[in-house]
Amino acid sequence: MGRLRGVGAGRDREEFVTESERLLFGGRLRYDMGWSRHDDAVLELTLRRTLVRLPQMVAMSVRLAWAADRRATRAVALAEVARGVAQAVMLLSVQAVLVALLEPADVTDGLRDAMPAIAVMTVVGAVGAVARAVSTYADGTLQPKVERHAQERYLERALGVELQAIEDHAFHKLLESAQFGASSARRMIGHGTRVISALLSLAAAAGVLAVLHPVLMPMLLLMTMPSAWSALTIARRRYQSYQEWVQHSRAANTLSRLIIEADAAAEVRVHGVGPFLLRHFRAMSQSYEGEQARLAREAAGTRLVASALTGATALATYLVLGGLLWSGAMEVAAAGAAVVAIRTGSSSLDNLIAQVNSMHEDSLFVTDLHQIVEQSTGREIPVGGAPLPERPESIEVEGVTFAFPGTEGPPALRGVSLTIPVGRVTALVGENGSGKSTLIKLLCGLYRPQAGRIRFGGQDIAAADRQDLFSRFAVVGQDFYRWPFTARVNVAVGRTAVPISEERLEAAAAQAGAGDVVAGLPHGWGTLLSRVFQRGHQLSGGQWQKLGIARAAYRDAPILIVDEPTAALDARAEQEVFDRIRALADAGRTVVLITHRMASVRDADLVHVLHGGRLVESGTPDELLRGGGRYAEMYGIQAAQFARSGAA
Ligand SMILES: Nc1ncnc2c1ncn2[C@@H]1O[C@H](COP(=O)(O)OP(=O)(O)OP(=O)(O)O)[C@@H](O)[C@H]1O
Numbered sequence: 001m002g003r004l005r006g007v008g009a010g011r012d013r014e015e016f017v018t019e020s021e022r023l024l025f026g027g028r029l030r031y032d033m034g035w036s037r038h039d040d041a042v043l044e045l046t047l048r049r050t051l052v053r054l055p056q057m058v059a060m061s062v063r064l065a066w067a068a069d070r071r072a073t074r075a076v077a078l079a080e081v082a083r084g085v086a087q088a089v090m091l092l093s094v095q096a097v098l099v100a101l102l103e104p105a106d107v108t109d110g111l112r113d114a115m116p117a118i119a120v121m122t123v124v125g126a127v128g129a130v131a132r133a134v135s136t137y138a139d140g141t142l143q144p145k146v147e148r149h150a151q152e153r154y155l156e157r158a159l160g161v162e163l164q165a166i167e168d169h170a171f172h173k174l175l176e177s178a179q180f181g182a183s184s185a186r187r188m189i190g191h192g193t194r195v196i197s198a199l200l201s202l203a204a205a206a207g208v209l210a211v212l213h214p215v216l217m218p219m220l221l222l223m224t225m226p227s228a229w230s231a232l233t234i235a236r237r238r239y240q241s242y243q244e245w246v247q248h249s250r251a252a253n254t255l256s257r258l259i260i261e262a263d264a265a266a267e268v269r270v271h272g273v274g275p276f277l278l279r280h281f282r283a284m285s286q287s288y289e290g291e292q293a294r295l296a297r298e299a300a301g302t303r304l305v306a307s308a309l310t311g312a313t314a315l316a317t318y319l320v321l322g323g324l325l326w327s328g329a330m331e332v333a334a335a336g337a338a339v340v341a342i343r344t345g346s347s348s349l350d351n352l353i354a355q356v357n358s359m360h361e362d363s364l365f366v367t368d369l370h371q372i373v374e375q376s377t378g379r380e381i382p383v384g385g386a387p388l389p390e391r392p393e394s395i396e397v398e399g400v401t402f403a404f405p406g407t408e409g410p411p412a413l414r415g416v417s418l419t420i421p422v423g424r425v426t427a428l429v430g431e432n433g434s435g436k437s438t439l440i441k442l443l444c445g446l447y448r449p450q451a452g453r454i455r456f457g458g459q460d461i462a463a464a465d466r467q468d469l470f471s472r473f474a475v476v477g478q479d480f481y482r483w484p485f486t487a488r489v490n491v492a493v494g495r496t497a498v499p500i501s502e503e504r505l506e507a508a509a510a511q512a513g514a515g516d517v518v519a520g521l522p523h524g525w526g527t528l529l530s531r532v533f534q535r536g537h538q539l540s541g542g543q544w545q546k547l548g549i550a551r552a553a554y555r556d557a558p559i560l561i562v563d564e565p566t567a568a569l570d571a572r573a574e575q576e577v578f579d580r581i582r583a584l585a586d587a588g589r590t591v592v593l594i595t596h597r598m599a600s601v602r603d604a605d606l607v608h609v610l611h612g613g614r615l616v617e618s619g620t621p622d623e624l625l626r627g628g629g630r631y632a633e634m635y636g637i638q639a640a641q642f643a644r645s646g647a648a
Helices: 009-015 019-027 039-043 047-069 070-102 107-160 163-167 167-178 182-211 216-259 260-270 272-325 330-374 435-443 467-471 487-492 502-512 515-519 541-555 569-584 622-628 630-647
Strands: 392-403 413-421 425-430 452-458 473-476 558-565 590-594 606-611 613-619
Touching: 009 047, 009 216, 019 216, 019 272, 019 413, 019 590, 019 606, 047 070, 047 107, 047 182, 047 330, 070 107, 070 182, 070 330, 070 622, 107 182, 107 330, 163 167, 167 330, 182 216, 182 435, 216 272, 260 272, 272 330, 392 435, 392 467, 413 435, 413 452, 413 590, 425 435, 425 569, 435 473, 435 558, 435 590, 487 502, 487 541, 502 515, 502 541, 502 569, 541 558, 541 569, 541 590, 558 569, 558 613, 569 590, 606 622, 606 630, 613 630, 622 630
Parallel strands: 413 613, 425 590, 425 606, 473 558, 558 590
Antiparallel strands: 392 413, 392 452, 606 613
16 A cells, blocks of 8 residues: 555556446445555554554454453353353473473383372363353454444444435545444454463463573564464555445446346346446456455465465574473473373464454444544534524524535525415426425434524524424425335335324325225235335325325324435326315425426425526516516426427
8 A cells, every 4th residue: 555655656547447337327336545544554554553452442342342241251251251261271281291201211100190290180170161162152242232332332433423424435435334343343353362362371371481491482482473473464455445446346236236236137137237237247346356466466475475474483492492402401391291282272372363453443444433432423413402483483494505415516506596485386396306305304414504593483493302393294206216125114204203103194195096006905904015026016106196195194294305206107187186285285285396397396385496596586486477488488488388289
């Protein structure tokens, strides 16, 4: 990575855009790690730093485990300590047995002297085995709980942030990366357990070596250095690569999903899109394979160097041991015990390094999880606030300007001021992209204006309780969500805070003209509305639209926002929907209607016309028609179309 940060790095990176990335996704899909927030953490992934971070990481796993299940955590900790102590006692007993066997001239005496140590070895062997079984069981129950806990925390955070955070690609990338945090948290527990166990057994081996000869312990450490270095280097490269390629992999997955996606299946076949998608899937996968091959090549080289160094240090250690024996500085029995301790110690150290390394890698993903918490701070939907008036006279939009963050060009809304009277139908009209849907999202409190304010009966909604604000609205958007659940849930999802009421469902369906749709379903309200599951049923666009309106009716909120509610409806159904919308307003509901059908707007009490993010006209439909402005022009165009088709 350091190389990429060099002078020519930007140019190299720009050049390295695959054809698929450019054609399908409009450019490079790899993150510039030089600018990544993780960069510091990753590039500092050195042996020293990792070891310094070890206590932090162990503490992190303990905290995760403690929050998930205290009893199991305690059981794992006790069992692991018991295992470590058993191992230490075992090593000391081995030394005692060797001394007893090698020192006396008579073998029988030696065996007799060794008996107590052999008995101790048997007991601690059994204790170690039981401790291991306890740890395996407790760890097995603990890990899934930790994963669920972490996953819930993640989902709660994702749910709690503003729409704008979800739409921010950097935050979204973090969300994607952090979704692995939960399984990493689970693995951290396993690694944490094994780290403690390796540390204890290492301490035992080191203790024995220190007693035998002071030079042996540093030799043991030296022997393990190369594998530690290689493991950390490989892990660092892997994580960097993951971070850089996360969007690319996601894009390749999107391509493979599109090939099997039910909604795209017809077009994929009729237009022959399949081979095109497959070709680009192959190309994108191949470029990722190239990256993986690079990682594998570098890992192989690093491992080779590490093995050579390990061999050299092992040789040096045994030469030192030989020298000690030859010079008479050490007895044969002690040398035998030293060999056992070195073998145990180096295998514990290797194990420790491997575990610390995996733990470090996983801890980076768990850190992403923590970063979600950190980065969502300040972006979460505020809790609490001033209550809104129960029945405001009107909603006032005052000089509102709003630009989508990170977008260029003029703001989506510029100095818009208008009034939405309560209990009336207000229509918002304007050409595509004029800012109608954006204004609606601001009204509902999904976005905040950069200038100006929106008042609900005099109360600025910026200071209002957002949940209270949300509760005032029912929205039937152009792209209302088609939940892959039953018809019942697709309507009742309008109000999930209370138990589902069949009576209310029927009333909502009747209000939306969706009664026939439900009656025609094979299992009525219980019909699953998704073909990708067993017993699933497919609705037509118009049938879905009626259910969408029923959902809003079920929500029963004082303000109903309908964004192109009739686009997929036939002429009769369209008329019925507008009649119903009118009736809702007559019954005291406030309706904000967005539509391109000018004739439908004629029933509105007030019309606001947006153009290029500005309010250009306001008035009753008759006033605007008489005024001869934009509304009159759009109305005239549509009326002429009808007249032409009528004459034909
Ligand atoms: N999430 C978004 N991020 C960035 N820009 C957006 C986003 N949503 C809308 N825009 C831009 O804001 C402008 C206004 O869009 P908006 O959806 O409000 O228009 P509209 O009047 O509802 O259009 P239509 O009649 O086509 O539904 C457009 O230029 C659009 O590209």
